[in-house]
Amino acid sequence: MLTHKVNTGFFLAVLIFLAAYSFYQPLAWWVLIIPVLLWLTIAVIGSGLVQSGYHIKTYNRIQTTDKKIAVTFDDGPTPSTEKVLELLKKYNVKATFFCIGKQIEKHPDILQKIINEGHTVGNHTYNHLPQMNFFSTDKILTELKSTDALIQHYILKPLLFRPPYGVTNPRLARALKTTGHYVVGWNIRSLDAVIEDENKIFNRIATRLAPGSIILLHDTSQKTVNVLEQLLILLQQQHYEAVTVNQLLNIPAYEK
Ligand SMILES: [Zn+2]
Structure with a gap:
């Protein structure tokens, strides 16, 4: 797996080599621009794709022939979550909800319902801000820990985390090493x-x-509720079993 450390290490080695080489043979300026652009391109793509595992190990699927899948919902709880829960109950499916801290504060009763109905809850930061990519490690830690504390109030401390927009960076990776969350993508x-x-x-x-x-x-719109019912029917027809993401990945959802 190409990680940020490998990319940066390789890039620095190339720069040192070019600098040494230029003592013997002067190089055109653009020869130095090419590795910089390559490094930057890889870093931007790696940071934007949660599946890349570029900054931190992520869990995105499992290799299996068993017809098992995990349905996950981000950005709730919202009033639409209640309709999602009704459908999951109707089709006897367990799912995973990556909840935003401030949404839990708005709809604590809905979070309680998610838990009561046997679904898994994970952390999706407190504020879910696009600018979190510019936050310090400490500020990111506050985002993670405050949401953990909110969830812990209803069940145990969650171990599953999903980064907003699937974007990761070195400071988020550092924060997650401190908190010990499993990073779940898709x-x-x-x-x-x-x-x-x-x-x-x-x-x-x-x-x-x-x-x-x-x-x-x-779980934020009626549109998704409508799509979900179609999906649950399809899963039933094709004999798929929908399980919580921790069951699929065989990892713990909460701290003991
Ligand atoms: Zn989100």
């Missing part, structure tokens, strides 16, 4: 918060469906 991104057409969202999932997958949805 391999099927529904884009339910971006695409308007419900059929398109459903088709994105249906065409990518495979054993061991982790599906990313958002």
Whole structure:
């Protein structure tokens, strides 16, 4: 796996080599620009793709032939979560909810309901801010710990974390080493918060469906509720078992 350390180490080695070489043979300026651009391109792509494991190990799916998958919901709890819970109950499916701290403060009763109905709850930061990528490690730690504390109030301390937008960086990686969370990504991104057409969202999932997958949805709109019912019917027809992400990955969801 190409990590940030390997990329940066290789880049520095190339720069040292070029600097040494330029003592013997002067180099054009653009020869130095090429490795810088390559390093930057790899760093930007690696940071933006949660599956890359570029800054920290991430869990995105499992290799299996068993027809098991995990349905995950980000950014709740919201009033739409209640409809999601009704559907999950109707189709007898257990799912995972990566909750935002400030949303838990708004809808504590819904969080309690998620837990009572046997679903897993994970940490999705307190504020869910795009600018978190510029936060210090300490400020990121506050985002993580305050949400842990909120969840811990209802059940145990959560061990699952999902980075907002799937973006990671060295400071987030450092913070997560301190907290010890498992970083859970996905391999099927529904884009339910971006695409308007419900059929398109459903088709994105249906065409990518495979054993061991982790599906990313958002319990924030009626649109997703509608797509979810179609998805649950499809899973039933194709004899898939939907389990919590910790069950699929065989890792603990909470601290003992
Ligand atoms: Zn999110």
